[in-house]
Amino acid sequence: MSFHKPKAFLLENVKGLMNHEKGNTFRTILNNLTDLGYKVTYKILNARNFGLPQNRERVYIVGFLEHSIDFQFPTSFNKPTAVSDIIENNIDKKYTISDKLWNSHQERKEGNRSKGNGFGYSLVYKNSEYTSTLSARYYKDGSEILLYQENNNPRKLTPRECANLQGFPSNFKIIVSDNQSYKQFGNSVAVAVVREITKEIVKLLERVKF
Structure with missing residues (x-):
């Protein structure tokens, strides 16, 4: 051949x-x-x-x-960039993380801080210039990019917001589950x-x- x-x-x-x-x-x-x-x-x-x-x-x-x-x-x-550039409106409540998960994230980060390292969740705001790196494991707990919500627990990005974060056009069709979407966008260029x-x-x- x-x-x-x-x-x-x-x-x-x-x-x-x-x-x-x-x-x-x-x-x-x-x-x-x-x-x-x-x-x-x-x-x-x-x-x-x-x-x-x-x-x-x-x-x-x-x-x-x-x-x-x-x-x-x-x-x-x-x-200039801002996280607000990729954010959707009227987000489903399912993307807000639970009290249990939010407490777990905070306890883990505090434990890491006491050991002298900075590992743990990453909290961003709409006016933040940028997020941390989106990875294929985002579907697990969203810890690498949590979006601040006033008077509420933080939330994960939606699959569409992940697509926006990677630069996909707005007409790009997402036809798989949220978990599969997170994996694919996390692995994308x-x-x-x-x-x-x-x-x-x-x-x-x-x-x-x-």
């Missing part, structure tokens, strides 16, 4: 990949891509620098078969970042004759 190599590629992963096994895993990936004939470059980019109110750092790897191409990663938008990178890739490819 013959293998047709694409003219360019884009890979994305958690930034911790760069330090896995003392950096050996990342070096192996780069070496293999280079051995396949690609000119490779990479950079850590944060979604909150591309118009999304989420502190989401990821390493992006781009490669071209044409070595004359000088790829530069897009620069940030420098656009930040659309706004990928869009800007791919625009640059396409622009450069259009200039080269293969």
